[in-house]
Structures are given as structure tokens and as C-alpha cells.
Amino acid sequence: MAKPRFRHIGAALPRKEDLRLLTGHGRYVDDIEIPGALHACFVRSPHPHARIKAITTDPARQSSGVVAVFTGADLAQWTTPLRMAPPIEGLLPVEMTTLPMDKVRFHGDPVACVIAESRYLAEDAAERVEVEYEPLPAVADLQQALAAGAPLVDESLPSNLVSVQKYSTGDVAARRREAHRVLECAFHQQRMTHLPIETRGCAALWDEGRQHLTLHIGSQVPHPLRTQLAARMRLSESQVTISSPDVGGGFGQKIALYREELTVAAASRRLKRPVRWREDRMENLLAASHAREDSCRTRAAVTKEGRLLGLELEILEDFGAYCFYPANYLARVVAMILTGPYKLRDYAFEVKVALTNKCGNGPMRAPMAVTSWVMEGTMDAIARELALDPLEVRRLNMVEPGDLPYTMPSGEVIADITPRETLEAAVKAIDYAGFRGRQAAARREGRHLGLGLCSVVESTTYGSKFYKAAGIPGSGHEAAWLRIEPSGAVNASLGLGATGQGYETAFAQVVADGLGVEPSQVRIQLGNTDVAPYGMGSRGARGGTAGGAALYLCARDASEKVLAIAAQMLGFDSAEGLRMVDGKVEREILGERVETGITLAQVARTAYLDPTALPAGMAPGLDFSKTYDPPPMTYSNAAHACEVEVDVETGAIRILRYLVAEDCGTVLNPFVVEGQQHGAIAMGLSGALLEHMRYDEHAQNITGSLADYLVATATDLPNFEVLAMHTPSRSNPVGTKGMAEGGVMGATGAIANAVNDALAPFGVLAERQPLSPDYLRSLLRSARRGAR
């Protein structure tokens, strides 16, 4: 295959975004000054589950500076409910009103909205809203949720089990019967939250004259958000503008249209005044969006040599109280891609999702984060059971380059991935061969080292065909436009929503190569639905793959027209042999590049201001748009290796080395990609070691501050070693495969495997995260008791 040669794609260009962000001149939602704006504050339920008997708002209304107090009954007049009912087998339809009217379903559920002249006054008045509750028994965990006679979180459902999906291919029962061993493993991933440092917030401006709503909001998906907001306010999409300027992190939390945001928008329309809202950190922890909390079990049938014959997976996910997404959406992907780089024919899964009285779940950076821990933890378990080397078990089962494209037992197809290459590079770099010796020597000194491996096959970019096959309405395409202005200035846009990924830089590089200009000549304009084309936004790891390809193809179209005009200006019959480099049109004569003297600025002036000089039949202007629908699924791959030391007296884990060998195809900007690798691994380690959204047995959230919800600080994390092993994808016009979530998957598994390797002499196994000192100590204590 001819490797495309790029001039700017792949260059480590420092980011265009940085200067404004470094000097305090970023423009996050709260930085936008809106004269006369009112402030919203929500009254939230202190109960996990309770009937709303009455809401008395008068004292609050009479409070200083208060303009209005709205409840669910008000919002029901101005907005429509959210119905979540995609035609997916085994998934039950559910519906929610904008604010609850009959009962609250979790600790933090919003029941009323106070709107006042300032945030301080709104918070004062919120304390004076009197809500009479009749507490109901609550469902605090999966066991309670599925117990016979359990209280119903959603009374429209027959039970709390909102989704059940089963799948089987081959004959796993037969494989179990003929296996040398059948082993079972458990993996419990705890409840977490995204924790962007900028919490949720928005500012709504209703223009009564134009009957138009502008919503400033940090969003990953400006256009789909506009579609939802317009529909739920009974407005047309022409009546709503979403403006998403700088965004202080998203990680999946800034995708859904939340009830608070819809309330603020409706309030602005009702009051004919701007209304703004910024949640505080406690609200963000209690009531924004939670994630994960999956209990997974595998049953593996293996030969004496460690070859995997059959595999069964059970996932049970705690989805919380409300469905802002189809309830099967997150866990099902885990089951679809579980087997990753391993060869297997006989596979079965069962994915169950239950509602509980907790904040609702959403996709968090790597919704399928648990996948690699489950698969690679199972690989380690096979090695332990059969007293084999875990690396050898992986080598034995892994696809060979000649097996690709390979159809996983779930029907997913992997192609253009390099799992063997990345695994071998990672074990070499971490000196796997020498590790057992180091480990034995350390043990003699009473130090407990462990090494964990974790191969990752990351599903990065979902095409429309994937959604269609999964029964999910929606598309995987992305859209781009590019406009060369009369001066030759280049503006371009995409439907993505930036939350720190360096789009303004990396996509300028894409345009630069597609069109033939310098990146400094290109301005990427994002986050405003009046400016950007309708795209599906930023989620998964689709920005570079779907967005980059759409923009590259758009820039190629632009280049074609520019060169056709240049040819006409030069008096040539065709543009053959012409190309543009850094804004100057060159001609190839006998293999030599010769400048023609024509520049992009001259071409642009002709296109706009002298259209009669254009080739016959050519329309004036230089305005281009393009959409691109990627293949059903794009995969990238990586191998993580992690060396830890566990202090068995305290349960503390120290990460001695962490490295990743990753292949994500063509890299648009290595700075940005490495930054994403660091960030993803950090989030994975933070989750595996520290983060835990905790509810007590009565479903009270006991994690209301950053002193309770711990995330990794600079002293918790090591430096990461990155081995770049990128090979271009053949199915993507730029060769990108996508990345940015796989690091979470790999870190979640690598650290758990390393810790279990260190704990092996004690005969204990960590099956739960976070791997807190408390938890490790409890395992070690139980082991010692057992030894006595």
C-alpha cells in the first residue's frame, strides 16, 4: 500500500489554543458576561426515594432578589418528557419528565428551580422551598434491585431489570465438557463519576423578538444537543443556537441534555430574560452523571496448554435511577469487544442492567473501560490455574497477522491492528524476561513486586452501520466545511465539540495537507451550531478518525477547485501537474517543482471578485462541505505493562514503571496524541486506585466532596513511557485509527494484574476496584487468618 506522504500531519506542532488558556483569556461558559442575567439554583431531594406530597414555594418567592420558583408541574407545561425507547430487543422503554412530579428517585434529584438576581440570593431562597416528602424504601445496590418484591425505581416497569441481552455462538457447553479445566473469574468495577474540573453549567438567552434561544453550554455534541433541546421545548431547530466555547473537560459528562439545562432554557423563555446556572461541586458529584459499576464474571474453558476453547461472560450493571441513554448502551459494548485480540469461536454473553436509587449512569471516558481488565484478568487466571507463564498464554491465543481481518465471536471484525507487535515491544521494554529474577530477589528482602500486562483492542469510531445493526437510531458520520475567504484566509469547521483535545491545531494540520497551505493559515471554528455543520460531536475516540477524514476529504475538494482556477489563470488546459504547497501553486516539469507565481490569495480573489475569469461553467466562490461515514467500527490497539510494589503492611501501592506500546494509525499531532495517552492512562489508574462513588445501605450518597471522592494527584501517578508503533489504517482516508479511551482500558487491567501478581504469594486475589489500601489489607488479613 502506498503510504500517503504528509507535510504537516504528524508534526509535533504546539497548540494554537494554548496562549489564551495560559493567560486567563479562555472563554468558558461562566466567563461570558451577560448583562441582566438571572441565576438559577436547584432544590434537590435529600431522600433517595420518596413521594413528593407537596411543594410550597411562597416563602422562597418572597425571599430577597427572587424572580421565580419553578417546579415539575411548571416545566411539564413548557417542555416535553424524554422518552428512551430505541427498538432494541430486551430493552424496556422508559420516560422521564423534565423535573420529577410524583416522586424523587435519588439523593440529589432536582425538584424545584429558584431564579434570582444573584447566585447567592438563589441559594438562600432554595433553602426556603418547602418540599413535603413521603420516604419510600430505596434500592441501594444490585442485590436489592433484583430481590423479589424490591421497591420499583421506575413504576412503569415490571421490575428494576431494565435491560437483558443474551448472545451465544458456537457451543460453549460442549467446550466446557471437553476442556482440561473450566475456571471462573469475577471483576467488580465500582461506581465513578467523570469529574471535569469545570462542572456543568449553561446560560440561556431567549430573544422574544426573533423567538430564538441561544444556549451557551460546554458540550461535546453541539448539534445533537440542539436537536434534543429544540424538540423538548417544541421549537424548530432554526430557533435554537448552541454555543459551546472553551470547555473545561467533558469525559462523557457533557453529552446528554440534562434536566437542569432544559429547565434553565425553559425559564429564560418563560421569563424573557437571560438565565444562567453553574452547579457546585457537590451537585456535580451527587447529581450530574455517574458511570461504570459493573459486576462481571467470566467462565473460561481451556486446554492443558492454556488455549481458550470457550468463554462465557455475565455483566450486571447498576445504571442508577434515570436513563439518559439506552440502558444497554454501555455494557453491551464490553460484551461485543471482550475477546479483543484473542482467537475464539465459542462465546456467550448475558448483559443485565438494573435501575437503582442512584444518580443515572452515562458514558465515561472508555464506557467499556472494564473490558480489558476482564479479558486480561481471565488470561492471568488461566496462567495461574495451569501454572503457565501469563505471557505465553497470551502468545498462544493471540491472532497472528495472517489471521486479519479477523471476525470476533461477537461478529465484530478487527483489521489493521498489531496486537502481537505491541505486546512484544512492551514486554521487551519492561524487561519481562528479567522481571521474575528481580521479583524473587525483592521477595527475599520482604518487598513485593508485581508485573501486569494488558492488551487493549479499542473500539474507537462507530460508523452508521454499527448503530443500525445495534438498533440504535443515529449516525456515525461526521461533517466538515471549509471556506477560503476572498483574501485567501482559510476557515474550516466540524461538528465536533472540543474539550481539550487540541482540535484547533490538529485539524489545521489536516486542512494544511489536504489543501496545500500552512497550518498557521487555517482557522478551525468549532462549537457553534450556526457556524459548524451538523455532526455527531465528540464521543468515543471518533474526532481524529471520523472528523479528520471528513475535513481532509473536504480540503481535497477545495484543492481541486483551487488548482482548476489556477490552471485557468496560467492559461493551461488542465490542472494536471499542479499542486499547492504552503499557499503557493507549483507546477511539476520533468520531475522538478517550479513555482508558478500564483498564490491562494490570487485564486481566491478571482473566485469571489472576478468570477467571469473562472473556467467556463464554474460557480463563483470557494465554499465546500463534506460528510464522511466511517466503516462500522474502527479499532486501534495497545499493550500496557505496569510494575508495582505493594506494601503488604499498609496496603499501599507504588507504581514503579508504567509503559504503553500503542498503534493508533496515522497521528495527526504527536503532542496531542501523547497527551491523550497520558490522560487516559491517568484516568484509568485514578479509577483503579482511588475513585469510588459511594452510597450507604439506605442509598444516601456519602461522597459529596473532593475529600470523599478521591482522584489521582501528581504524587499518585508515575511518568508514563510511551512507545509509538503507529501503522496507518487502510480504511481511513488519512490512515487514523483513533485513540484516547484505550489508555483507560489498559490501565484498569494492567494495574490490577500487577497487584495480583504481587499478592500471589499470599494466595489472595483482588477482584474489586478501587484497589484501596483498606481493601488490600482486608484481603491480606483474611489470608493470614486462613493460614492459621
Next chain:
Amino acid sequence: MLDFELTVNGERHAVRAEPRKLLCDVLREDCRLTGTHVGCEHGVCGACTVLIDGRPARACLTYAVQMQGHEITTIEAVAKDGKPSALQQALHEAHGLQCGFCTPGIVMTFEAYLKENPRPSEEAVREVLSGNLCRCTGYQNIVAAILRVAQAASDGKA
């Protein structure tokens, strides 16, 4: 409501605010300096870090009215005449920021720290940086940028 004066970035600002109004809110709303970000309002995340008389402090744990007679410095005063400081430049070159929301607090913390500790070890840098939460970067490039500034300063003096 109280009337009082604040000195921010060398300029005097006449402020009319309730005594309970936080320094971060007064800076953002009354002084219109929105570079100081509010991430947690309970002193953990460090995004709101400013300098009070040259020392880093949480603007979310300080009442503005207490700041009469003190010199406040915010992120807006770090670059001089549009030229980024050595630390800001290093963060740019080392890709030490992504979404950028936590960045002003980190810059303020280390502008002060590096003045008093021009040659810190990586361990010391990480210890100080642990007072600022960043959800994007994994900290590695921030640490590298700070060490780069320290190295350049010590090279310059050598």
C-alpha cells in the same frame, strides 16, 4: 452591601459587595477578571489559586472584604505586554495543558513557588502540584514544563 477597595494586579478596584462574597466571585464578576476559575468551592481542586501578597491562596476560601490592604495577583498579570512568562511558555512547549481550566491555578502556584525554590526536585514539584487537580493531562507534562523552567533558570545562572 459594603463598599471597599481591592488592589488587583496593581490596579485599585472600587467594589460594592456583600461581606460573604468570595474573592473568586468578586474577581470574576466585579473586577471582570475571569481567568481565575472556580472548580470546587471547597479548597481542594486549586483552580482558583491567586497570589495574596505574593503567596498562593485559594480565592474560593477567602472573602473579598478581607483583602483590603492586600495585593492580589491573578493569572491576567503573569504575561507581560502579551509575552508569556517562562513558565507559561514551557507549559505551551511541553503540552502541559489540555482543556486549560485548571491551568491558571497551576501557573499561579508555581510562579510563586519557583521564586522561592528555583531548583526543585521532581519529587518536590509533584508534592506541590498535588494541590492542583488536573483531569486531562496525567500531570507528566506539567511536571516536565516546571522542571524545564527550573533547569533553564539554573543554566542561566551557571
